[in-house]
Amino acid sequence: xxxxxxxxYRLVAIGLQVFFLAACAxxxxxxxxxxxxxxxxxxxxxxQNFRHVLYAKSASHAKSLHIYIDGDGSPWLxxxxxxxxxxxxxxxxLDLAGLDTQSDVVYLGRPCYLGLSAEPxxxxxxxxxxxxxxxxxxxxxxxxxSIISERGAKQVSLxxxxxxxxxxLLMLEYxxxxxxxxxxxxxVDIDRWTAHHGYLPLYESLNPIVGRYPAHxxxxxxxxxxxxxxxxxxxxxxxxAHGGELTVIPGFNHRCCWAEQWPVLIx
Numbered sequence: 001x002x003x004x005x006x007x008x009y010r011l012v013a014i015g016l017q018v019f020f021l022a023a024c025a026x027x028x029x030x031x032x033x034x035x036x037x038x039x040x041x042x043x044x045x046x047x048q049n050f051r052h053v054l055y056a057k058s059a060s061h062a063k064s065l066h067i068y069i070d071g072d073g074s075p076w077l078x079x080x081x082x083x084x085x086x087x088x089x090x091x092x093x094l095d096l097a098g099l100d101t102q103s104d105v106v107y108l109g110r111p112c113y114l115g116l117s118a119e120p121x122x123x124x125x126x127x128x129x130x131x132x133x134x135x136x137x138x139x140x141x142x143x144x145x146s147i148i149s150e151r152g153a154k155q156v157s158l159x160x161x162x163x164x165x166x167x168x169l170l171m172l173e174y175x176x177x178x179x180x181x182x183x184x185x186x187x188v189d190i191d192r193w194t195a196h197h198g199y200l201p202l203y204e205s206l207n208p209i210v211g212r213y214p215a216h217x218x219x220x221x222x223x224x225x226x227x228x229x230x231x232x233x234x235x236x237x238x239x240x241a242h243g244g245e246l247t248v249i250p251g252f253n254h255r256c257c258w259a260e261q262w263p264v265l266i267x
Contacts, residue, residue: 027074027087028115031094038098040107045146047139049121050111054147055094057105064103065153067144068093071162073113075127085117086127093161095259096184100266103157106147110167111139130204132166132190137206140167141174148177155179162230162254163187165221169208172217180218182266185230185254188221188238196231209238219244222265224252 035042040055070093073086088094097107110131112122126136148156157180160168165186172178187193189209190202213219223235225248232248239246247265252258258265 027085027089030089031087031091031114034091034094035098035107038094040098040105045108045143047111047141047143047146049135050139050143051116051119052111052139052143053109053114053116054143055097055107057098059101059103059105062103064155064157065148065151066097066100066103066105066157066159067147068097068100068105068107069140069158069160069164069167070094070107070109071164072131073110073127075131082124082128085115086112087114087117092255092258093159093164093184096159096161096262096266099259099262101263102266103155104151104153108140108144108147111136125204129200129202131163132170132202132205132207134206137167137170138174141171144171145175145177153177157182160184160186161258166190166208169211169213170206172213173211178217180220182220182222184222184258185224185227185252186221186235187230189234192234192237193230196234209241211242213242221246222258223248224254224256224258225250226253229254 032042035055040057043054043056045052045054070088070091073088074083075086077083094107097105112119112126116122156178158168158171158178159182161184165183166188168181168183190205190207194201221235221239221244223232223246225232235246
């Protein structure tokens with residue numbers, strides 16, 4: 001009976017893996033289609049030890065570059081199973097990037113995301129417990145710095161949604177020529193956030209709340225008054241500790257209604 005039970009669990013696990021692989025493939029296709037609809041072209045850029053997918057578009061006569069970083073995507077499935085590919089099913093930061101007409105725009109993917117999860121060194125902790133680790137942060141920063149140099153950008157903003165806001169802040173330690181960081185519904189205190197939700201601690205990740213940030217950079221933080229994922233108190237505590245401009249939007253939650261209002265907010 002024990003052997004039969006073990007076999008049953010193994011068959012269930014295999015079935016789930018097949019299902020999840022199919023779901024991941026469709027997620028990647030949806031991201032490609034959405035980016036194309038916004039007139040963005042897909043490219044690859046090398047960071048530190050990892051390759052990154054990016055989608056880019058140019059605005060006429062733009063003097064600035066906006067680099068968008070998305071949230072954590074789908075690191076877990078049904079809260080129990082580690083995803084084979086953590087690609088976001090509905091990438092909100094891609095919508096923000098696509099609606100941005102103020103500058104040249106790049107949507108920069110994380111290591112192992114957007115169809116790259118089978119690449120060398122891509123292990124599951126990089127999108128679970130180590131999603132904000134030094135390895136991820138340094139590769140993101142190297143990729144972003146390469147993009148900035150290639151385009152000869154004179155004014156650069158890093159714009160991060162949710163966990164992408166965490167990465168935007170953490171990347172500053174390894175970057176030059178950044179003028180502004182904008183966070184949107186950002187996870188800026190990961191220890192407090194995991195404790196609030198009862199999640200496993202992200203032991204291998206860096207916590208933005210304990211970082212030190214250059215004073216010459218402008219910091220703008222947008223938060224939704226009804227965001228139950230990232231409680232407003234956590235964002236207020238970060239701003240109290242590190243400064244910056246905090247804008248609280250009444251009626252907004254973690255997803256609504258950033259894309260609808262982004263053309264106005266980004267100005």
